[in-house]
Amino acid sequence: DTEVTQTPKHLVMGMTNKKSLKCEQHMGHRAMYWYKQKAKKPPELMFVYSYEKLSINESVPSRFSPECPNSSLLNLHLHALQPEDSALYLCASSLTGTSGNNEQFFGPGTRLTVL
Amino acid sequence: SQQGEEDPQALSIQEGENATMNCSYKTSINNLQWYRQNSGRGLVHLILIRSNEREKHSGRLRVTLDTSKKSSSLLITASRAADTASYFCATALPNILTGGGNKLTFGTGTQLKVEL
Numbered sequence: 001d002t003e004v005t006q007t008p009k010h011l012v013m014g015m016t017n018k019k020s021l022k023c024e025q026h027m028g029h030r031a032m033y034w035y036k037q038k039a040k041k042p043p044e045l046m047f048v049y050s051y052e053k054l055s056i057n058e059s060v061p062s063r064f065s066p067e068c069p070n071s072s073l074l075n076l077h078l079h080a081l082q083p084e085d086s087a088l089y090l091c092a093s094s095l096t097g098t099s100g101n102n103e104q105f106f107g108p109g110t111r112l113t114v115l
Numbered sequence: 116s117q118q119g120e121e122d123p124q125a126l127s128i129q130e131g132e133n134a135t136m137n138c139s140y141k142t143s144i145n146n147l148q149w150y151r152q153n154s155g156r157g158l159v160h161l162i163l164i165r166s167n168e169r170e171k172h173s174g175r176l177r178v179t180l181d182t183s184k185k186s187s188s189l190l191i192t193a194s195r196a197a198d199t200a201s202y203f204c205a206t207a208l209p210n211i212l213t214g215g216g217n218k219l220t221f222g223t224g225t226q227l228k229v230e231l
Contacts, residue, residue: 004157031216042203042221043158050215088155100145100209100217101165106157 002027004107006091012113015081021110023074023091032074033104034066035090043090049074050096081114088112119204119222127228134191136225138204139184145207147180147187148219152201161189161202194229201226 004025013019023032030051035043048056049068063085065077074091088111092104119140128134138147146165150158164171164180164187171178177190191198204222 033216037155039155042224045218045220048216048218055215056218090157092158094216096215097209100207101163102217103148103160103163104158104217104219105160106150108157109155111155 002105004091004093004105006089006107006110008110009108010111010113012115013078013081014115015083017081018077018079020078021076021089021091021112023076023107024072025093025105025107026072027093027105028071029093029105030071030096031094031102032068033092033094034074034076035092037088037090037109039087047076078112081112083114086112086114119206119220121202121204121222121225123225124223125226125228127230128194130194130196130229130231132194132229134194134198134227134229136189136202136204136227138187138189138222140187140204140206140220140222141185142206144182145209145217147178148205148207149176149178149187149189150203150205150221152203152224154200158203191227194227196229196231199227199229 032049034046037043047066052068067075088109090109091107094102094104148163149161175192180187203224205219207217
């Protein structure tokens, strides 16, 4: 199984809502990532988890809260978002190792709209 | 920022022609990767070239890397309509903090359209 799955595919939420994005992989990868992608722009790294621990937070606002409950799952909890947070949120996973010579496997993304 | 610049921003060719995309970056890297994205969906990894490699092939893809010029190119030969997509280069630094994963910084992307 070389697939990364993400749910939901689409999400519309108000600025006062609390919602969560979910990501799952069963490739045995111990590194998982969240990216944000605005229209016509490249993906921007938000968080990196290595061995279920947060290793990189790219100065993401606290209204985004990541969680890695186990080696297969990655969540992104959303609270009090702003309309400018509307974007495609991509999850990815990869093997680990100090060389960094690993490809990342991406999920199809969640299209988020904040009203 | 290490974000790469890609050119052209958009490229339109006829099926059967070759497509060349270029990527420039700013700092030292561990490797450079190319990804394809269809219609704002997930990215698909195409090829990875390490910093000590100069050229790599995979099927109809040919990638070159010139670390002295901090640039890379992706050549797609004999293009097909199915190659229509956005193509991104991504520079990789190892996640030296934990020894896990890597940190990718994506270039601005090239939108390729292959017409029948």
